[in-house]
Amino acid sequence: MAAPLTLTVNLVARFPNSVSADARPGYSGFIVTKESLTEVATAIRDEFGYDLLTAVIAVDYINENKMEVVYHAYKTTGGPGLVFKVQVERVDPIEVPSLVEIWAGADFQEREAWDLHGIKFIGHPDLRRILMWEGFDGHPLRKDWKEAFYEEDTKPFKSRWPDGQFYMAESKNPFKDNINFPKDFDPDTLIVDKEEDLYSSLERHSTKDDDGLKTDHIVVNMGPHHPSTHGVLRVALTLDGETIVGLKPVMGYLHRNHDKIGERNTYLQIIPYTDRLDYFNSMSNNFGYAITVEKLMKIAVAERAEYIRVIMAELTRIQNHLVFAGTLLNDLGAMYTPSIYAFEERELILDIFEEVSGARMMCNYFRFGGVVRDIPDHVMQKIKDLVFERLPAKTDEMERFLNENEILVARLKGVHVLSAEDAVRYSVTGPVLRAAGVPYDIRRADPYSVYDRFDFDVAVRYNCDMLDNYLIRFDEIRQSIRILEQAIKQIPQGPINSQKPAYQVRVPAGEAYGRVESPKGELGFYIISNGKPNPWRYHVRPASFVNMTALEKMCLGTKIADFIALLGMLDIVMGELDR
């Protein structure tokens, strides 16, 4: 099936001495030696045309005493990806050459691998922790690292049944129980010291004033408590007058190590946790996770369930984009009215989610092989009313309401976001990439589920400015409505799950990377199974997080007043960004 496809590229023939095919059962791709990684990566980008590096994932093979970094590269013209890996011995310092020079989009992901796995990327321009705080001791995703409140390596915990002892989590004192502090830990010096790292990383952008006037750059911290950062995000900016000359996002305020939680969970237990990634779009999160595990299990999805999934995913996209427009206008100062109008449609869509899944936001609706519940007839009627009548009319109304508004147009038009080259280089996906003129949509480029059966256009705009970034969401809403119309007409009768309900699933050993076009971009899941009830490695490649890599590039040289709008364009959600 999907596995041998990557081997259509003959990397081994090109680099016989440094590349070998990954021959482990259930695995695919190539293993590249550490020394030639940069050379091979350059060839992959320039000779083979894999211009979009979507994922950089570290894996701890503690039993084999190895660390592995897995790279997934794709072509923006579509088609399957190319997976290449580099393996190093698991002895500190673990060093791997950085690929930031080749794909700038590797920046944050390499920092994440350093932070959580302790892999040093040689040549990385700014290798600091990214999700944990500076001064944190240890690398939490290593298999021998134990969290506070640690009970057992895997769930279900044995203490719960048959003679469950009741205790509250906080009764285990975290300051006595397996929390590690670095040697000579002193909170006062810690904060001063380590913040300097951040500010000094900003300094490289300082410009010399050549008019002889002595001017100081000021550092402004936006957030973590700022109404326009969409949650707890902090951005440290250096300003020259009103112009941004340096910018560093500081994240991790909402970090909970979703990956580690996932590795403790059984496969089924992860589904409700994925809801909490991008909490606006729990259906798409479920979707990405479900197709990845199904790939590993090599099972087919019930035909009716495929359509139900598409219907839910597209409804999700519509409400996400409407809310995007509403909150963006909030950020721009058009307080409340647009967002309330947007929320009206969102509420109606959430009503549907609640009726089928039981919850408005934390849907937990997908199961391996299908979905949990069928759509009842009266809900189907509601969906039809929305899709065929209300949503098209309301999208028109929303467009009439704002899209020609001179103030809005003046504010958005001509403010450059990202050029096509930069967007690809920085691994940006989703609407921002498409508004830069690259028609790359996974639903078309590398179709999953039943998307290949629908007739729709990939929305694309070419001006790379904020207005196009804004308008493209409306184009996408219209395309989603088109897909929905077809899906509702074509949906067959039948069972909604190809599998028997089971709370333990058997997942054969191997690796799988599944990705979906979530409303915010490429949402990928990378799972390694070793045949046990819990995944060995579970990694989320969140669109918000990787898209943030480009924020600095987007904002340098613009005015501080545009910063909020530019950040709004990325449509980030902290639950997914910080994980």
Next chain:
Amino acid sequence: MFGKGILKGLSVTWKRFWDTYLEDISWMLRGKKRYYTEEGIKHRSSADTKGIFTIQYPEEQLILPEEARYLPFLVYNVDAEGKKEVLCTSCGICAKVCPPQCIWIVRSNDPVTGRPVPEPTEFYIDGDICMNCGFCAEYCPFDAIKMDHDFAIASYGRNVLNMEKLLKPSSYYEGIRPQNFAREEEARKAKEAAKAAKAEAAASAAPTA
């Protein structure tokens, strides 16, 4: 013309503003109440809604769909003599499937034989850790644990629910989830009938053997 876009936009707000009053008047003329009635709330959350959209919580409340889920509860039947019959058999599946592992069950043993008996001695759910996923209800083989509709559960302390707080009668379950209840009853009756038929067949087959 400069300003056309703004005017266009304002016409939308203007229309929305009047929609509320027009709706109110049309409901009034039909002699119906748009606010504080079930009909009105239903209409305001349907695809035909126009004008003001909000529900005045807590005076008004959205009508929960049957599948809505908050915290789980345990179901018991009341038998002919009025005795509680707890459906849970302490099989432990819900405790195993629960993602945040917030269910604790103490299985009971028969004081005489020492063998495990179905009904649990204690059953705890840490309501503050529960993520309302619904897995426990979905995978319980005995329909003994179900998801509640009661969402007004804010409190000052920790909500650790024990058996006493968790147990609710099956009539309550029937009230909040009539369709699910009917479906499960039907399945149970069918199963019992099949069992009885089998027993009968075995009984009638026995003498000849």
